[in-house]
Amino acid sequence: MSGFPGRPDNRTGDPRRSYQVRPDELEGAVRETLSRQVVLARPLGADPAGQAIRRANRIRRRRTAAGLALATVTTVLLSVGMAQLGAGPGQDGTPIVVIGDPGPSSRPGPTASVRGSTPSPGTSAALITSETLVSADGRRLVLPDVGPAERAQVLPGGGGWLVVSTPTTAGRSLWVVQNDGLVQVLLAGAGPIVLADDSRQVAWRDGGDLLMAGVVGTQLIGVVRTPAPADAAPVRFVGDSVLVRLDPADGGHTLWRPAAGQLPEAVDQKTLNVYGGLPDGRLVGQISTIDPGGTCLAVLDPTRHLDPVRTGCGPDLSQDGVGGVSADGRWLLVNGWVGKVSRSLLVDLQGLGPDTAAVSAGPPMTGAIVWSDESKASYLDDTGKLVRVDVGEVRAGKPASPAPVPGVPAGERPVLVTQF
Structure with a gap:
């Protein structure tokens, strides 16, 4: 390595490059900088139009998501007319079907009558059945599109009736019949069905299980299920519990408290x-x-x-x-x-x-x-x-x-x- 006389390090002496700028070069550089600033589009500090567009996009996305969710629920519960209730892996027996009515616009609505009933327009007379209700004082009411029935109870508030069908090879059904004549099936293919005295709860047998649900309007809510012996069947409600007969050919009952879980081991004989x-x-x-x-x-x-x-x-x-x-x-x-x-x-x-x-x-x-x-x-x-x-x-x-x-x-x- 070579050095320079008089310097202890390897730095050179005076710089070789000149820093002198001609006036025409300085003027050209200023003009170029200004022209670039004009061409470059800087974002505004506040952009009302952009904010409005972004807000609209967010609202549209939320509405689309909500609409898809609602459409999914409607499709499952209503559009096909039925949904399986309480289905689970490993369960035997015919599934209980909860039937949803697409609404009165999809079919003619029957009307309850005290003189009799006639088929709704466009409905085959061969498919029409009716059920006659009679009150304790002897008054008569005919419900078309319902039956044959085994028992009926007035809905809370007197808005109609809950009607339990007679047993058939396909099981039992539970109908809601409203005062305006609209008939809707809540259960089909069920085993024995019992209703609470106030018509706010229903219990039934489904395959190897007992189930209980609340009745609100034309829907079953809060369904609870528990395994049950082969011949066990609900008999009646005792408060919020269900009295269950363990064997129809013999004595013995137990009380199922759905809030407490499964059927209790201690039973009456x-x-x-x-x-x-x-x-x-x-x-x-x-x-x-x-x-x-x-x-x-x-x-x-x-x-x-x-x-x-x-x-x-x-x-x-x-x-x-x-x-x-x-x-x-x-x-x-x-x-x-x-x-x-x-x-x-x-x-x-x-x-x-x-x-x-x-x-x-x-x-x-x-x-x-x-x-x-x-x-x-x-x-x-x-x-x-x-x-x-x-x-x-x-x-x-x-x-x-x-x-x-x-x-x-x-x-x-x-x-x-x-x-x-």
Whole structure:
């Protein structure tokens, strides 16, 4: 490496390049810089048009997403007319189908009539069925496009009825019939179906499971499912619990509390039938005794696995399970025998004990028993005639007699409901 005299490092001396600029070169550089600034498009500090366009794009994207979601829900629930409820992997049996009505615009709407019904325009008369409802006071109402039905209950607020079909090879159905005549199917292909007294809940059997749901308008909500023994079936609601009979050929019930999970292991072994509840929440039912074929009436405690707290073993009771308790808990109508004659029996539950007695109230009962007040009840006999029971008259030795329901066609059986 070579160095330069007089310098301790390797830096050179004076610079070789000249920094002198001619005036014409300086002028050209300034002009070029200015021209570039004019050509370059700088963004504005505030761009109202751009902001509006971007805002519109965001709104359009949100609306598109919401529309797609709504369209998906509508397609699943309504457009095809049905959706499978509670389907899950590994479940056996025919799936329960919840049917959604596309709306009244897709088909003619039937109208409930007290004189009869005619097919809706454009509907085949061969496909039309109807069901006659009769109130406790004998009034008649015909519901077209419904039936054959086994029982019916008034919807909350009186907006229509919940109607349960008779059993068929395809299972049972549950309809909602509104006051304007619109009919909608909530369940099809179900096993046994039971309704809460206020029509706000429904329980049913589906394959190997029991299910419960709330009824809101024309929809089932909050469906809960639990595995159940092969022959178990819902019997009635006890508050928010479901009374389940474990074997129709034998005694034994349990209470399923959906909020608590599966069916409890502790079960009752004596109860054959449950007829209704008392104001304090206890139940009135029929229990087996140690005598072969012997049965007694009993007050059951649902908080203690249906243990009997009071019994009465006088009346000769049928085991068909048909019976009803008055709202005040005083009277029970139940099927039984007077000698060898099948009759409905009136039992004073206040006298339930060793000397329990029953008096003949009328012909045997079928279907629902409707207590219109604390001393009057109505039911249908096996021919479909209406029987009105007055407690005072029955206790005075005057059993009720059946009377035909006016206007019911021959061979058609009406369904008794609480009111219209």
